[in-house]
Amino acid sequence: MVQERHLPKNFPKKLILDSTVVIQILAKDWFLTDDCVVIIPANITEELKSFESNLVLSLLENKQNILFLIPSSSSFSKAVNLAKQAGEYGRLSSYDLTIIALAIENPEFTIISDDNAIQNLCKIFNIRVESSFFKITKKKKYFWKCTVCGAKFTKKLVHCPDCGSPLKRYFSKV
Ligand SMILES: [Zn+2]
Known part of the structure; x- marks a missing residue:
């Protein structure tokens, strides 16, 4: 029996997924x-790779809340x-550039990616980005x-220096 695993409560509801995240979703039955x-x-x-992508597409293409999109060429140039x-x-x-272009066209959406270059670019230009679900759980x-x-002190000490x-x-949630 498959147990449904829900997204964390505060997780954004409008997502643009990097390919590795798509695979994670399937692998973890999110x-x-x-x-x-x-x-x-x-x-x-x-x-x-073809086997993976065929699997992904066959599992996801019938779901109404999943949109397979291509950005305009002007967004891609941007x-x-x-x-x-x-x-x-x-x-x-x-x-990767397609993901960025889709985020430019859909600014209310959040990119989910673990790619450093994507994250860096998004942070520079204030494009919404998060790491994948499995890292985002509060640490x-x-x-x-x-x-x-x-x-x-951030390191464990027995006595105050x-x-x-x-x-x-103590701990704080980050
Ligand atoms: Zn002290």
Whole structure:
């Protein structure tokens, strides 16, 4: 029996998926709720090997909330220009540039990608981007705080180097 795994509650509902994320969704049986709208570049077949891409397409193409889109050539040119300005042009495949172009055309959508070049370009030009679902679950970041003087440390210490008092561990969600 397949157990439905929902997206994290605060996860964006309008997504543009990189090819590796498409594969992750299938591999992990992520359940995309009906209020999610997902854009997948229609040239995903160029990016994935034929067996994988056929599998992806056969599993996803009947779902109404998944759109296979190709951007206009002017949006693609804009994406190329941004890539050149960001110094990422040589690191981005035409599939990557298609993702950027689709984000330019659909600014309310968030790119989901683990690709460093895509993430870097998006951050420079304020295009919405997130890492894949499996990294986005909230991580705990620990810190240690002196019980007397309140000094904070990011590494575990037994005693406060400032006043010698014991430290207590805390965490914040990042
Ligand atoms: Zn102290």
